[in-house]
Amino acid sequence: MSKGLTMKKIIASLLFVCALFSSAYATSYIIVEEGMSLLVGKTKIYNGTPVEVKSQSSKNATVIIKGFINPLDAKSLYATKNLKLLLAQVNDDSMIQKAGDQGTLEIEIEAKYLVENADLAWEKSTDRFYEKCTKCHAAKVVKDHTMLEWEGLYESMKEFAKPTDDDTSHILRFLRAYAKDGILSE
């Protein structure tokens, strides 16, 4: 290993430790191998959801999920104000601490469901998008369109892509996450 690389690792570790002791918690992402979501008791947390790691042991982690609340459905947390990208659903809405149109859910999960790299967490959905949507033409730049625009574009093209329902769930979640008004950048 080169000296440069070692130094970079040390700096990265220091930054990570500093982040842990700062007022803001480190951000990680939920990663689920099978299906679209993780079930913790009766709480469903969707793949790719960004979480703040409040504490973590080798086995478990207490995480905070922040999001927006649908006034008609206080049991769901969404990534953005337009309520298009679902992050988590609880059985009992008292689990979500509310502040205006936003809410916070604190929950303990197994640490194995956390990953620091957002792209890695979203890889499954990302791959599905590129597999279904670039077999005939090049992909549009995802950041060039809003979630709503992507929904319209997807409606236009799905007859040709002939996706399964599972494909559609993955593709729309990916597009919403990385859209102009999404939470991530490619």
Add this chain to the structure above:
Amino acid sequence: MSLSRRSFLKGGLVGSAAAVAVSSNVASAEELLADVKKIPHASHYGAFYAHVQNGKIIDVSPQESDKRPTSLVRAFVDRNYAPSRIKYPYVRKSYLEGKENNKALRGQEEFVRVSWEKALDLVASKIKACPKENIYNGSYGGWSHPGTLNSCATLTGKFFNIAVGGAIGTAGEYSNGAAGPTNPGIVGDMEVYSLQTAHEEILANTEVYVLWGTDLFKTNKIDYGVANHKNDEYYIKYRQSNIKFISIDPIRTETAKMLNAESIYIRPNTDVALMLGMMNHLYTTKKYDKAFIEKYTQGFDKFLPYLLGKTDGIAKTPEWASKITEIPAAKIKSLAELFVSKKTFLAGNWAMQRAHHGEQVDWALITLASMMGQIGTPGGGFGFSMHYAGGGQAASGKTGIGGFSQGRNKVKVALPASRISEAILNPGKEISYKGATIKFPQIKLMYIAGANIVGHHPNTNELVKALRTLDTFIVQEPWWTPTAKMADIVLPSTTTLERDDIGMGGSYSGDYIYAMKKVVETPYEAKDDYEIFTLLAGKFGEVTQKKFTDGLSAMEHLKKFYEASDAAKVKSFEEFWKEGFAKFDIPADAYKFVRHSAFRADPVKNPLKTESGKIQIFSEKYANFGYSDFKGHATWFEPAEFLGSKEAATYPLHMLSPHPTYRVHSQLDNSWLTTLYKVQGREPVRINPKDAKKYGIVNGDVVEVYNARGRILAGAVVTEDIRPGVIAIEEGAWYSPEDVFGKDERCNSGHCNVLTSSRPSSEMAQATTINTTLVAIKKAEGVQKQNVAYVAPKTIDA
């Protein structure tokens, strides 16, 4: 009735396949003793069996999925043996020699044959030496063939993304460059590709069917996937129905004739004015559907002042529209009243929006349809894709075959189609695009596989000038297209008949998967597109190559693609490959599909993907872009050149360039089929007898069509089927300058894009405006050299 071979084929039908010989392969007596194998294959023109004897195709016969086979399949097969095939890898002479200032010689000098190894080494070294931000992937679209394994556009994208991290791409498209990006904001969907109301619903409910610039019969001959020509069976029923057909078109199309349509010969590019005139009449006479407007649309109140002339002082009355469109005001009023009194379907098209301010036309038509109030009803409303890929056919709803993922492109610059010349010639220039700004990158290297930019791009002389500034231009093609002739490095690819692949069709019905089996060996050194990119990936290292192939063989990929489909649940890949196709049943409900019916039934539960969930007659988002040439509602903008503009004094004819009758764009222009319709070896130009007389032209003359952008030679076809003041030259003739060393020489082939403008539609979509073109015409003067468009360039093969 006797039918000559010529008229038989011109009708577009092949009723008895064995009656017509394919190509010039005449079997000798001894050859007759050999077995004839029938090998399944598929194309944009239909699925067929190639009859192969002694390694040669001697005939073709249609597969059962092709309901009305056309002569295009025979041209497709014939093209395999065309003299314009690229036989070996080549490098342009002075480029190979590394001479300075050799760029200007593109398209003008001989090519030197090289080995595959040398060609691929050269290509790889050029790509490695060029930053990915300066590489333009010009493998536009997927029209080269319907095969998934060798899809040129997909493979090029996949290769660049894996090998170097990406390349500059294309945003939008030529076909629907204006409407495609605009319609989602208006109706929540591009609409131009959406599933259309089923023919059954049209036949059962429609009373008036408006062919608004659309030529159903002609354009449905081909498909982005594999054509099935099922629509032709419906058109017979259309003709036998009580539906009144009205064609609003400067051309009397074959469809209009077949359906006995009333023709309204509108001035080109003035359809928005006609629609506004109708809307004004419906509003002022209170004959519009107020309830629909209130329940299903947003922003009518912001559009109304414009319609009534309160914002600009010009009321968009039928009388106002009449002056622009040259359709009598009384006719405009009676059409509007007919549309609201009968169940009316407005079948739009794509050609109208390939014009200056082309964004407006679909928006205006959707607004008119909203005022008519029939959107979402069986047989009423509008559709923009009845003319495309079997539009109106019921969909199987089944999951189709898989394909390659291109992966992520790290170069986040995509140029709007039609801006390529401008971008190459103006690096660093900034343009508006859909509310944002694009800065043109510097393009140094262009790679094109299976596409013909010197065919589909406007203003050919400007494009040629741009191509002569590149550092490197690589083309991968089976034929010496005008684009290949402009290249530095030419890689010969096989035709689909020379390799195995898999495809689907029709695009809407989605009911067949086809084994596109290898029919014959390539007689040349051509390689499959998949193999070429695999070898090229190998030049970037073993890991790159493995990532490109996923460690699978071509046949393993085909199996994987097939097994991703629902067909694999009932038929194994091995059975499918042996039989040549797999078929899905169409569910009964699919024949009852009515576009927008869910939205109409419950607009709250089934909102459109728009700002309000309703049809945006006014869009706040679009208004906020602040463009002077694109407003918040449908607007009439006078085109930069049309029959009503002052430029018409110099160039008095409006040239339209419709989709070709006997080609897919430029494909098949190098086949024997052209001998049936070309005039003295040149693309026909349709001209009205009044104009022909005015300019001293008679049927069959070679004429020069010209404007400030260029000059072409075409063959006159004098016909009443086109409006006076308008000429039509179908797009796709292979560009062929009379003198390759000259400047802005006449195109001896009749390639319409020599005359078209690269002016963008607006700041919104920056789309092509090829149908906004004024020209003049005269009988050709001077020496008329032989058209060598389909002849290979001079090569040094030793």
